[in-house]
Structures are given as structure tokens and as C-alpha cells.
Amino acid sequence: MAAIELKNITKVYRDAKRKRDLLAIDDVSLSVGNNEFLCLLGSSGCGKSTLLNMIAGFETPTKGSVTVGGKPVDGPGADRGMVFQQANLMPWLPVWENVAFHLRLKGWRKADRRAAAQEYIDMVGLQGFENHFPAELSGGMSQRVGIARALLLNPQVILMDEPFAALDAQTKMDMQEELVAIWQKQRCTIVFVTHSVDEALVLGTQVAVLTSRPGRVRELIGLDLPRPRDITSPRFNDHKRHILNLIREEGLQQRQQVAAA
Amino acid sequence: MTALSKSWERAVVPLFILVAWEIVSRSGLFPVALLPPPSAVLHSWGDWVFGYDETTQANSGRWLADALSSATRVAAGYAIAAVSGVLLGIAIGWWRWVERTIEPTIQMLRPVPPVSWIPLAIIWFGIANKPAIFLVFLGAFFPILMNTIHGVKTADRNLIRAASMMGATEQQLLRHVVFPAALPSIFAGLRIGIGAAWMLTVTAEMVAVKSGLGYVLWDSYYFLRYDLVLAAMASIGLLGFATDGLIKLLMSAALHWQRASTLQSREG
């Protein structure tokens, strides 16, 4: 059974102010198997976040259905972990309390929460920062806390919305490596939103290239490149060339449509 | 050394005012009875507190009792205002239907000066502590309420999303996300509220009660004891300053997490 199943998803945003409807997602079907690492790749505004938010349960599809682990999604819940573009940490809680926030909600005692958090703090390499507050962390460290927090749910599915977009190149590479290691260890399913072709190719087992608005799946590409991925290898670059061509065509069609209209 | 010079900085302005006042007052520009010098005020104040030479007649040695009865009224009215203001503020900020049904009424009551409630308060509660407590409540309630509503409404929606992604129920969202997120605003309201509370207890004591610092102030005015009027004013100012300091202490303990990210973290 697939971990995530999107069936004929259409999403229309009602724009009450301008009295116009905006078709954000048009008839998208995707099936993500267990332990897959799916990257959603597309230009800005093509509906990547919208798609992810429907899996998360923040948005409901106008048409179609979303199931996670065979159950229809009817709202946010702890069976899916989410890592946001901005880390979204509770600024009034120290790092370890942020990581263990879920256990706080479950009413665990402080000592137990503290012990449980440590495993995940170690996993993302934040030893020594347990008692720091979010305002005292760098962007990359905050993002790690967000990842640790999602991992502690021990979810089957982790959703990530451009989590590394705000990081510098070096930190980004380190974090990507760590994420792949964690994914291999935890054997979870990841849906990862990005607009970087390189990032999608370094991380994914599959890449779904989306068209610009309204978002459709232009092509679903399976990647069986060996890990760690070598971004200078000929096969990597074949994939990259292919995807860049898709994106270029897409842009061309877009411009022609605008010109014809 | 720096700590010493810092506390000096704080004392410079009050000291300057006191010295200038003493000089003007002794210069004979005004009758001494109308503008008693600080030294005379201090002398009467001392007698009011310790009762050493009965210069303050019936009030001699009664300061602690007066201060306590004012402070009790402030404490009672303020506590009611704080609890109800915060709870109602969270409800109005969070649930749209509460906002729609209650907010208009509250916004109409808010501009009515608390003092104008005095006649009704006296009819309802008689002449005793209750009307004073009611007025204190009115004065402190609205700033606390408005600031709480603001704090809830400006809570980061993404934090709420993050928490509901971790399985938080609505009640847990309110307790673990919305309330702490609104806390800086709530404390701003609490600090405005404590000032209003002192202002109103004195107003109430002038008309509705026969004890407390405000009562002494008004009573001394009838007897042309401006030294006592000033001593009462200073007492209220000091007590207000002290209670605000207490709330500030509470605030910095509760909001210590803000220290690294805000202006107040600057040295000194």
C-alpha cells in the first residue's frame, strides 16, 4: 500500500476581493510508496506548497482525495511530521522543549521529555545547545531543531516545504547529507518541496516536475543514482539537462499563452 | 563602579526637582502654607508614618493603615480585572463568535470614564470597599482586555500550524501556543492596568470611602494641609512605582526568553 495517495486533486482558491477564482492545482494524481523520497519541483507560485498543505491537512482539495497510510486526511495530525520553510519554533521554549513539544502535549513528565529529546538533538548534531532559545540560534540550527521536532513524532511521513531555501551553500549541503542519512536510518517516506533542480536530484528517489500555474505533473522521474550523489557525474547531468529542458519548454509555452491572450 | 554611577543616573532628576522646589518654596515667592518645601512635607509625612509629634493631628501614625486599605482595594480590583481581562481577551481574540457577540458592547462601555460610574457604584454597593474595588476593576480591566485581544490576534499563525501538526487540540493550542505568544502583550496591559488601578482607588476614596491615602488627601485639602496633600500624593506615587516594579520583575521572569532578541537586552 502506498504511503501517500493523491487522486485527481484540483484546488481552486476563491478570491473574494477580486471576485475571481484561481485554479492553483489542476487534476494531480501522485502515488508515493513507502520509504520513497519524492521531490516536488516547480517554479514559484505553481502550487507546491498548496499540494503539500493538502497532505498536511491545512488545506482541503476542491476535488479529489488525499490519503496517508490508507486513511483520508481530515486535518493536521501527529501521524505526519512537517518541517516548514521558516523553522516556526516556539520562541519561549528552549531547544529541547521545542524538540519535545509533542510529548508536552501528551502530558509527559519533564524528566522523560528531556531524556526523549536528547536522542533527536544528537541526531541533528545540536549537542550543547539544548538550553538555548530560538533567538540564540542561527538559521541552519533552527532548521535542525525543526527537523528534530518532526522526527520525534516518529512519523511514517515527513513533509518538508523548502526547508533549506534560506541557508548558505555549505550549510545546505551538510543538511542535505544529514537528511539523507536520517531518512535511510528511519525508513520513513519524505515529500520534499524545492525549486532547485540540483537539490531535487541530490535528495530524491523520485522527482515530480510540476507545470507553472495551474500546477499539473509534467513528468514523474525515477532516480536510481548511487548515493552519495555525485553532482558532476554524467548521469546526474543527463537528468539535470532533461529537467531543465522541461522547465524551459514550460516557460516558452507560458509566454506563448500570455502573448496569445 | 558602573553600578553605582547607574543608580546615580536614576536619582539625578528627582534630586534636582527637590532642590529647586526647596529653594523656590523658601524664597518667599508663595505663602509657605500653599507650597510647603520638601523638608516640611517630609516632616509631616514622617509624623503620618511614625507619629512622633502629632503635627498631622488625627492622621498621626496612621499611614500604614491608610496605605494598607488603599493597597487592599487596588489588589482586589486589580486581581479581578487581570483574571477576567485575560480570560475574556483570549476568548474574544480566538473565537470569532465571541468577538461578534461581546466586542461591540465592550467597545461601547470602554470610552465611558470609570469616574462616571461612581453614582451607580454607590447605589449598588453602598459606601464601603466595594464601590472602590469596582472602580479599580473598571480602570484596570479595559487596558488588560485590549492588550490581551491584541496579543492573541497577532499570534503567529505558523506556530499554531506547527503545534496542530504535532497533534494539539484546541484547548492545548490556547494553553501552549496562544497564551505564551500573547504574554508580552498581556504584560503590557497589566502594567498600564496597575497605573489605572491606583488612579481610580484614590478617586473612589475621595467620594465613596472614608479611609485610605486618597481619603487623607482630600480631607487634608479641606483643612488646607497642603503638606499632607503632597505627602499623600508622594505616597501614592511611590506605591504605584513599587507595584509596577513588582509586575516588571514578574514580567522579566516570565519573558526571559525575549532577552536575546529584543532591544531590552542592550546592556543596562
Ligand SMILES: Nc1ncnc2c1ncn2[C@@H]1O[C@H](COP(=O)(O)OP(=O)(O)OP(=O)(O)O)[C@@H](O)[C@H]1O
Ligand atoms: N490561501 C490562499 N488564498 C488564495 N490564493 C492562494 C492561497 N495560497 C496560495 N494561493 C495561490 O495559489 C498559487 C500557488 O501557491 P503556492 O503557495 O502553492 O505556490 P508555491 O509553488 O509554493 O510557490 P513558492 O515556490 O513561491 O513557495 C499562487 O498563485 C498563490 O497566489
Ligand SMILES: [Mg+2]
Ligand atoms: Mg511555497
